[in-house]
Amino acid sequence: MAPRDYIVNGAKIWTTGAHNADKIFCLVRTSNEGKRQEGISFLLFDMNLPGITVEPILMFSGDHELNQVFFDDVRVPKVNRIGDENQGWTVAKYLLEFERGGIAYTPPVKAGLRRLVDISRSAAGGNGKTLADDADFRRQLAALEIGVMANEFTEKRVMSALSQGQNPGSASSMFKLRGSELLQGMLELTMNAIGGHAAVYQPEAFIPGNNVDPIAPAHGVVATSKYFNQRAATIYAGSSEIQRTIIAKHVLGL
Ligand SMILES: Cc1cc2nc3c(=O)[nH]c(=O)nc-3n(C[C@H](O)[C@H](O)[C@H](O)COP(=O)(O)OP(=O)(O)OC[C@H]3O[C@@H](n4cnc5c(N)ncnc54)[C@H](O)[C@@H]3O)c2cc1C
Known part of the structure; x- marks a missing residue:
């Protein structure tokens, strides 16, 4: 049976408002084949999943808007994927x-x-x-x-x-x-x-x-x-x- 969850590891830097957010979307690498943009999937998930840590980045201007978000073995259900697997860049370009x-x-x-x-x-x-x-x-x-x-x-x-x-x-x-x-x-x-x-x-x-x-x-x-x-x-x-x-x-x- 195909796995139902993604296990996400890594970090997302410059995340505006992560300290206030209850959801996050991430472009995660799900394949190393093809062009670099092709092996990426788009996941949208809750910020309260186990393994997510938010570290503030204080700006030179004195503001706190930015953060770095760390993901340690975060289990994200496949149902949280937007679009097809490995087609995340297409979704992201549309959103951008x-x-x-x-x-x-x-x-x-x-x-x-x-x-x-x-x-x-x-x-x-x-x-x-x-x-x-x-x-x-x-x-x-x-x-x-x-x-x-x-x-x-x-x-x-x-x-x-x-x-x-x-x-x-x-x-x-x-x-x-x-x-x-x-x-x-x-x-x-x-x-x-x-x-x-x-x-x-x-x-x-x-x-x-x-x-x-x-x-x-x-x-x-x-x-x-x-x-x-x-x-x-x-x-x-x-x-x-x-x-x-x-x-x-x-x-x-x-
Ligand atoms: C205040 C702030 C808030 C942000 N908020 C968010 C957020 O909420 N969520 C999020 O996901 N990201 C966020 N970002 C990240 C932001 O989108 C990236 O920093 C930005 O897109 C530049 O990418 P980079 O930092 O990887 O720089 P790089 O891509 O490494 O670019 C470095 C330099 O090289 C130039 N360069 C790169 N590629 C090319 C090219 N092909 N041709 C010519 N020049 C090139 C760039 O113009 C730049 O001058 C934020 C960044 C800042 C500064």
Whole structure:
């Protein structure tokens, strides 16, 4: 009789939210034959199975979002396999479209740019003027705003397709690539605008519900943490290089 369970051993690093999750999906190697992508199966199972350990990975930004999950002889029933055995990469590619295509980058970047305009009206820009009067700052701000507007059209096209039950398709790689770059650009310009106030050290101000008065402009308290956190935006959900390859192959047909 064919075995009914898989015995999973190994580790899954960079698992966002594993410390809060009650289920996990894993791509596990079930065969060494054929191309590397062919011997992989897709399992979806409970986090409370015996043999699963979650170790936190603390980020440079001070956040705890990431973890490494270890699997020691974890017995996963075959019924928990999604798709056919050794066809897990096909399932994963389908899901990845939705991981990239299900996030809209434009709203947080737009909100960040609005905040940046406010900051620039009070930040010193040299010669007794504010940063808002600085031609170079205005040029960088305008470039980001134009980029956001262009990206928003692609995002809305994909969201509209999703709302009609269609798939995001390769266009999701375009807005993941541009959206993550714009997000980083906005946070970088914010750091430049805030200057020395971006390095405020006031950990108690991070505590939800705290009522301490910020020791510098309030936006400075979280600026550095956000900046460092989003350095990962061009890596997670597939790095920028991988998105460019997808666009080259599947959008431009190169
Ligand atoms: C904050 C964060 C959260 C994450 N959350 C999750 C999660 O919840 N679940 C999960 O499964 N994973 C998660 N990841 C993992 C993430 O998907 C991978 O880190 C990412 O896809 C890059 O893969 P890698 O780390 O193996 O790098 P590698 O593939 O080793 O890449 C290293 C470098 O080589 C480049 N490179 C690799 N292959 C090519 C190629 N063919 N052509 C050109 N350049 C190439 C990459 O662009 C990169 O610069 C997370 C990562 C981060 C940073």
